[in-house]
Amino acid sequence: MTRTFHKMHGLGNDFVIFDAREEPLAMDEPLARAVSDRKTGIGCDQLVVLEKSTVADLRMRIWNHDGIEVESCGNASRCVVALTHAKTIETGGGLVRGEEDGSDIEVSLGEPHFEWDQVPVTYAIPTNPMPMAWGELHNPVALSVGNPHVVFFVDNADSIDLDELGPRIEHDPVFPDRINVNVAEVHPDGIRLRTWERGAGITRACGTGASATAVAAILTKRVQSPVKVTMRGGSLTIAWAPGEPIRMRGSATYVFKGEIELEALA
Structure with missing residues (x-):
């Protein structure tokens, strides 16, 4: 057919x-x-x-x-x-x-969730930050924005070997539903982001990844809302305040x- x-x-x-x-x-x-x-x-x-x-x-x-x-x-x-x-x-x-x-x-x-069992994580553990490390990536913020994410703030996102670390983190048993992996640089004009998407690998852009990263950056007072998140494929504008839904704008x-x-x- x-x-x-x-x-x-x-x-x-x-x-x-x-x-x-x-x-x-x-x-x-x-x-x-x-x-x-x-x-x-x-x-x-x-x-x-x-x-x-x-x-x-x-x-x-x-x-x-x-x-x-x-x-x-x-x-x-x-x-x-x-x-x-x-x-x-x-x-x-x-x-x-x-x-x-x-x-x-x-x-x-909708609203993001930070509780360990809503991300989800296999056992009760702090999610902001998570006391865990994989190679040079450590202490991420873990959250759900409708799907699960970890966000690592780094000095140079391009220096991170996501082809190696992305699948290792995605499939770590601590994440029962697997996880999307974000590495982000914060600059005065916004956030630069690379994402390893669960089940897809490195993509040119990830909307929920941009949302999760913006929320994590706002939550940890690295940026103010709204914030511009730039990925290889282009930019999204993300707005969020605690207790409110995440708003994403782009093409x-x-x-x-x-x-x-x-x-x-x-």
Whole structure:
């Protein structure tokens, strides 16, 4: 059966989006991995399936490049708002609210959580900072912004070997759901960020990573809200205050529309 898909990206973090609100689509780990493969499939960092929702305008489900379903994705949320004009999106990480403002999209990701069992961490341990180290990375802030993150503040983000440390931290048993790994430099004009995304590796941009990093920097009084977070693919503006939802503003780019025979990938 031929299925229509949309290819979009948020600052180079790219997505294949299937709208299954009218025609259901059965997605699983092997098929998500096959679609995401850049050599034999369509190719993307994350695959998104849109479904009907009883609590929001639509439901968004997300599979990482490795085929594992995850709770939320900030860049994908902005793309879905731009594509569908949805005001509310149900995700595994909570309700996302969206607003279009010219060429920019702003999404509200809900409040962050810092409790060890909500990040989650395997056992009771401080999360600000975590008394742990992996190589030259140590004492991160751990939090959930709909999905789990650790944020390391460093002097030079480019000097960190994320190809080696990223997967080691992601798969550490202390993180039962695995973890997204952020290394950030704080400058007078904002934050410079590199992210190892759980199940996807190093990407050009990570919306929830930018949000988690901004929250951690505001919480530890390194910056004030709103703050500009710059990644290899571009910049996002993140605003947050304790007790309030995180607000993320940035671009969402439509690339092309296509059709695929999913059975051919099986």
